[in-house]
Amino acid sequence: MRVVYIAPIEALAKERYRDWDLKFNKGLGLQVVELTGETAMDLKLLEKAQIVITTPEKWDALSRRWKQRKYVQQISLFIADELHLIGGQGGPVLEVIVSRMRYIASHQVENKIRLVALSTSLANAKDLGEWIGATSSHGLFNFPPGVRPVPLEIHIQGVDIANFDARMQAMTKQTHTAIVQHAKKEKEKPAIVFVPSRKYVRLTAVDLMTYSSPESDKQPPPFLLHSAEELEPFISKIQEEMLRETLRHGVGYLHEGLSSLDQGVVTQLFEVGWIKVCVTSSSMCWGLPLTAHLVVVMGTQYYDGQEDAHTDYAFTDLLQTMGHASRPLLDNSGKCVILCHAPRKEYYKKFLYEAIPVESHLHHFLHDNFNAEVVAGVIVNKQDAVDYLTWTFMYRRLTQNPNYYNLQGVSHSHLSDHLSELVENTLSDLEASKCITIEHDVGISPSNLGRIASYYYISYTTIERFSSSLTLKTKMKGLLEILASASEYEQLPIRPGEEDVTRRLINHQRYSFENPKCTYSHVKANALLQAHFSRQHVGGNLALDQQEVVLSAGRLLQAMVDVISSNGWLNRALLAMEVSQMVTQGLWERDSMLLQLPHLTKELAKRCQENPGKSIEMVFDLVEMEDDERQELLQMSDTQLLDIARFCNRFPNIDMSYEVQDDENVSAGKNITLLITLERDLEGKTEVGPVSASRYPKAKEEGWWLVVGDTKSTDQLLAIKRVFLQRKSSVKLEFAAPAQPGKKTYTLYLMCDSYLGCDQEYSFCVHVKDSSDPYEDGMRVKILREYRHFTGEGFYGCCGWSNVFNFPISFPRTCGDL
Incomplete structure (x- = not known):
């Protein structure tokens, strides 16, 4: 048995993992895992797991090669949660993976796959049900919007103030009134307040604290449900000073910029009922583990930096915030107060009390999906591409809502013409970007660029930009600019006031711009990447953006290495591999390699370098020292030295041996075969653990490149292979011998993608004989x-x-x- 559960976003996946690990793993002994997004690690997790929790993007990346991956084919139950989000921003990916699982299920006789989809009340639920194979007679259940585990009272109030800041200020007083009114007889009923941004989280919390201050010092704050003395041990752990003060008045707040410790303390105090009010940013609605008797949505718009305007919340986000007013077995009903701009009041009245319709957005995002299916061999001609579309939700909705999809008519010929045109345009764009080749105007085959884009799960526009921008003369600065220009960074948000922060950030980096356009997402991505290498602190929302930039940079750089290798540029490929190491460890290539170690500062690294007797510059230099000498040099506590010892135990120590197969009979123009054996000293461990990288946002498995290059004459990359090494591995590399006979010298490189200072380089000679004899x-x-x-x-x-x-x-x- 193998079950896959799809959560729409990572925060929700983590919440579900915490819940199910307790319920199914500890309770029933079933292996529950959450996928990481690292392909090699995810394949291992998938192999051993019975319940797999993941997001649409991670499952899309893993299931694209389902024909080669038997564990993907062995799914028994596939659960797609929040399927109404198929009409939202991430909807196309959700639609693609459900369509793929349906396709896999229909092509397998021996293994049946059961599909279960969950969503909010929908106006066109029948279309979604029939699409996944759930017939209305026994498999489709669609309840009215008012049917909930806990009945919900919804109050919508309009505020007729045009200025956004002034309107938010007026809403704060109404929020306080709503909290007091709906909990006056039920003092211990908690309330959650959702606000548009981190800025308003703090402002609202402080205002609510002020409004609720008791008239005399003898009276306790009304929102504080326990004595201040009992609360003080928890408040003392809080790092943010303003949060400590609001908590003393029973008001906590959460936003993405808080440390994990602060978030944990506030969450725990609210869950156990010691504080009554929690203010949080609307963007946290999906991963928030809290529920309350009352939810106040204070404003239904947020600032969109890219559009430079205030935009309405996505309707699905609004429904999610309302869903937090549900405490089964604790409340007979929940209450939700929505405060909005007065002109929008009737709009929310209409849609909050009715089931919503959903439509597909897949026709705007077909390119990467088509490319993936061409690479997988599902689409080999244009007719296959049309057939592929018939598995999608979009196909079912085309004739139901033709105007939305720009369909001229609903007849069979209209539908056929529309699909053919859609396929032609999409495939033409892919051909222009050199991801596919079209033969005789019918047959379709993947190109090298298309395979790279599909394997690393990157956009066809990104791979086209890499191919056209990278040159033999690209240096570090240019490589970082090309990396930051990737389409994956286009959705990086530009928030109010961030333009000046980004400008200051980029102007103080190693590679700055003369006139940086700081409203451009690729400039922000570049600034955050360089700040990561410089270990420069960025706080708040920028820190979260930096995590996204760093995580995407890993696979983008691997794709970049493959593009460069296809052109045979040895030094450019080695440079990209070096940048991959920099991304993982958060260092520049010119920094001391000792800074990878925990607790090592630049001053301490300099002291190691100037160590009398022997300069300590590499991790291996430190390992080889005597214990007392090392302790005298580092002057650290036993706990810190233990952390360094753990890092050194994980640091790769690899013996590499190699030989040229049949080296006495290598002829000009024929293939040279190099046999390589890699053996790792695991220090008594059974397998390699995740990379030791405190600056990398999540667990990562180290990877390696084996490269053969001609450094003497042409600076050409001749062979490359990516390997994941455990204890021992044998690798075969083949490359063409030169056309001219004689003695040739080559260089063999072993390059890591995660650690600096563990790469290896060897020279070897091959005597090439004249093949014309x-x-x-x-x-x-x-x-x-x-x-x-x-x-x-x-x-x-x-x-x-x-x-x-x-x-x-x-x-x-x-x-x-x-």
């Missing part, structure tokens, strides 16, 4: 010996092999070199 070496020796025997003469020298059977007897005596 009609005789093998053994035949030459035999003929020359026979000539010497029959003539009674000594060996005089070499003559042309073409007339080896009629040596001229008068041939000059020279010292021949056999």
